[in-house]
Amino acid sequence: MAILYILIPLSLILLAIAVRVLIWAVRNDQFDDLEGPAHQILFDDDEDRIPPEARQHTEQTSCQRDRNDPE
Known part of the structure; x- marks a missing residue:
């Protein structure tokens, strides 16, 4: 029963922190x-x-992919 004297205030403090x-x-x-x-x-x-x-290398690679893409 004595543990309730600790747990109730502790839970109220945690609730206040959460709010x-x-x-x-x-x-x-x-x-x-x-x-x-x-x-x-x-x-x-x-x-x-x-x-x-x-960036130049990336642009060249994407242009080469566009040419090889048979759409």
């Missing part, structure tokens, strides 16, 4: 755009990270 974190997340706009990051991976924005030498 506080939820309120913080809502106030800091953590739930505003749920679909944006999922669609963002579809955009091709890697060209800024590719060095110019490698």
Whole structure:
């Protein structure tokens, strides 16, 4: 029975922390755009990270693939 004197306040403290974190997340706009990051991976924005030498090689390779593609 004595353990209840420890568990009840401990559970109330954990509940208060969880509510506080939820309120913080809502106030800091953590739930505003749920679909944006999922669609963002579809955009091709890697060209800024590719060095110019490698970019030229990639363009040449894609042109060669286009010529060999029998569509």
